[in-house]
Amino acid sequence: MLEVTNITKSFDKDGARQVVLSDLSLEIGAREFVCLLGPSGCGKSTLLRIMAGLDQAEAGTVHLDDRLVKEPQPKCAFVFQDYALFPWKTVLENAVYGMDVQGMYDKTTRVEKAREYLKLMHLENYENSYIHELSGGMRQRTAIARSLALEPEILFMDEPFGALDNFTRMELQELLLDIYRKNKLSVVFVTHDISEAIYLGDRVVVMNAHPGTIHSILEINRGLVADRTSEDFHLYEDRIMQAFQLVRKQEIEYYI
Ligand SMILES: Nc1ncnc2c1ncn2[C@@H]1O[C@H](COP(=O)(O)OP(=O)(O)O)[C@@H](O)[C@H]1O
Numbered sequence: 001m002l003e004v005t006n007i008t009k010s011f012d013k014d015g016a017r018q019v020v021l022s023d024l025s026l027e028i029g030a031r032e033f034v035c036l037l038g039p040s041g042c043g044k045s046t047l048l049r050i051m052a053g054l055d056q057a058e059a060g061t062v063h064l065d066d067r068l069v070k071e072p073q074p075k076c077a078f079v080f081q082d083y084a085l086f087p088w089k090t091v092l093e094n095a096v097y098g099m100d101v102q103g104m105y106d107k108t109t110r111v112e113k114a115r116e117y118l119k120l121m122h123l124e125n126y127e128n129s130y131i132h133e134l135s136g137g138m139r140q141r142t143a144i145a146r147s148l149a150l151e152p153e154i155l156f157m158d159e160p161f162g163a164l165d166n167f168t169r170m171e172l173q174e175l176l177l178d179i180y181r182k183n184k185l186s187v188v189f190v191t192h193d194i195s196e197a198i199y200l201g202d203r204v205v206v207m208n209a210h211p212g213t214i215h216s217i218l219e220i221n222r223g224l225v226a227d228r229t230s231e232d233f234h235l236y237e238d239r240i241m242q243a244f245q246l247v248r249k250q251e252i253e254y255y256i
């Protein structure tokens, strides 16, 4: 279990200190899918980076299974919006890369694992392709395969489908849910897309900006949202919209 307790983080902006996250606490359960939802600039990426040990908070703590997180943990993997792949390497070489860096397994096992997860991502026929030959969706599937091959307990994803068209995006959401159900992992997923958060999350954490705090947390009944066109899906959307109207109001008050 991941436990974020009383996190505060600020950056220097135009010579002044800007508090980005303020006294924020959150727990992510084992095998839970949590979406962090909020307007651009509210601190979602900052929070995710701190959770993943990629960045440090100035106050507060992050614990993973009772161990203090100060640096990236072997049990965790990260997927970014911009793929972060090597264009001069093939799909297979990219998929092996994360395991290489972490010194996991011997070479044969690394290739086996990479192939296993590329297959899950429907990329088994593309392992010798170069990244520039792939569509955006295929690139992101390569990046996800690379992260899954690490067999993480927690997968951190920062707007991973943000650059994709709607259809590809829905396809990848379904694929991700499939994998989430089959593998024993937790997912912390950052998005500013309300319906994406509802479709994917067990819980949706709605964030406030200036400074970033948690506005509200919505539990999603997966059985009710499997059909994106259902009445229940729209009811969830309405509830989150209402929360955002409050967030927006606070934003406007902040700027005037
Ligand atoms: N490394 C950094 N240095 C300075 N300011 C930063 C840095 N990272 C984020 N910020 C600022 O923190 C705020 C929140 O950023 P971010 O976490 O990226 O928001 P989000 O992911 O919700 O869009 C923004 O105002 C951004 O400019």
Ligand SMILES: [Mg+2]
Residues within 6 Å of the ligand: 044, 045, 046, 158
């Ligand atoms: Mg961000």
